[in-house]
Amino acid sequence: MRRPRLLAALAGVAAVAFGLGVAELVAGVLAPRASPVLVVGSLLIDLAPPWAKDAAIALFGTADKIALVVGIVLVLVALAAVAGILHAWRPLAGRLLIAAAGVFGIAAAVTREGASVLDAVPATVAAVAAAPALAALLDRRPTEPPRAEEPSRRRFVAWAGGAAGIGAVAALGGFALQTGARVVTAVRDTFTLPRAARTAPPVPAGAELDVPGLSPLVTPNADFYRIDTALQVPVVDPADWSLRIHGLVEEEVVLTWDELVALPLEESRTTLMCVSNPVGGDLIGTALWLGYPVRELLARARPTARADMVLSRSVDGFTASTPLGALTDDREAILAIGMNGEPLPLEHGFPARLVVPGLYGYVSATKWVTELEVTRFDAATAYWTVRGWSARGPVKLGSRIDVPRGSVDAGQTVVAGVAWHQHTGIATVEVSVDDGPWREAELATAISVDTWVQWRYTWDAEPGEHELAVRATSLDGEVQTAREAPVVPDGATGHHRVRVSVR
Secondary structure (H helix, E strand, O other), X not given: OHHHHHHHHHHHHHHHHHHHHHHHHHHHHHOHHHOXXXXXXXXXXXXXXXHHHHHHHHHHHHHHHHXXXXXXXXXXXXXXXXXXXXXXXXXXXXXXXXXXXXHHHHHHHHOOOOOOHXXXXXXXXXXXXXXXXHHHHHHOOOOOOOOOOOOOHHHHHHHHHHHHHHHHHHHHHHHHHOXXXXXXXXXXXXXXXXXXXXXXXOOOOOOOOOXXXXXXXXXXXXXXXXXXXXXXXXXXXXXXXEEEEEEOEOOOEEEEHHHHHOOOOEEEEXXXXXXOOOOOOOOEEEEEEEEEEHHHHHHHHOEOOOOOEEXXXXXXXXXXXXXXXXXXXXXXXXXXXXXXXXXXXXXXXXXXXXXXXXXXXXXXXXXXXXXXXXEOOOOOOOOOHHHOOOOOOEOOOEEEEEEOOEEEOOEEEEEEEEEEOOOOOEEEEEEEEOOOOOEEOEEOOOOOOOOOEEEEEEEEEOOEEEXXXXXXXXXXXXXXXXXXXXXXXXXXXXXXXXXXXXX
């Protein structure tokens, strides 16, 4: 009994692989954004409650999307095996399971931002191709014990492998046809950033401490954290991009890419941080950005007196609620096109994104931005606001210990890390050993109040197990709280603590 079920499960997996492969090929021809696996993953991201998002980030960090795709594939394999077994027992039950999966894929495709009727085709093809493929494979399944006129198990496995192989080749063909990403990558790679009309001041002397293991003052693009809701990085050709400013304004404004790059652009260094960053986490980074002040763009549109919020919208439908005051005051809130001296990487928002000092990314750092709707907090809600997060999201005062970690030798030991309170600035950083008195650390020279600052403290380490803690005080006198709070709904709090073994 075990062997026939195993062969039926194999038939199910091979048939679904065949169906998905053909669907990827169809997606490459008709609807590159409608890959069944990716649209299902995007829907799951949208439906996931905040605690699931936090758990995924805590477990997998910036690899959370890869983990989601792997998980979807594993679930599909399991469902395919079940469909094969059911079909061998009751064909209608197997067909219904495949049909239900197809309907779910269709729903995921057509409910995406900007979806069209064609987006339903790949998931439909996946179900339509998988069902007859499963029936055909099961017809070739040998009985137990096999009859003389039946094909052998080896031949059946070859049929199943052939079906799965055809699916794999078709999927590769579909990926090859999705040339949009390669075209836009080529456009980005050949684009030269215009010269800034106002360059950022040089990094002051003493801003970067020479401590091995300490986070660099400016985060390289390859190491900059990426947290967003896009399972598949949106591909936006600058020739087709525009930014529309509308809503509670006296005049609607539309800005094209050519108009944007022709403006007097400005450089600024800003530290961005994800609200999902736990105490001591690494979802934070600093970059040199190039862009145009958002306040100047809003000045063209002339927001009405009733407005108090700007709802920014990404090409993939993501929205963020930014206080209007944060985009019109003296902070360097910009529509950015450059990052650390090169065009924005695709995964960081090319061709344009928002950078707003002092706010968590979920309410300000919209990538692939295409709309700024001037509105009110009591009239509109953003993507994460309706999922239980706070609407305004100011960054909280924080600090982190980067070194030491693990074990050290007894004697003079450097304790070092970073502290931040964007758009406010850091006044002092203090270190405590084993809950002892707070000792002031050496603070590096800050680039600006909008960036993190490095610090270090020399500790006379004695043998044994010890716990180090750090806290910061901002320029406005606020002392970092020791009260521990989770990231939901408006950012984690508490002192970062590190246990160190001293030899």
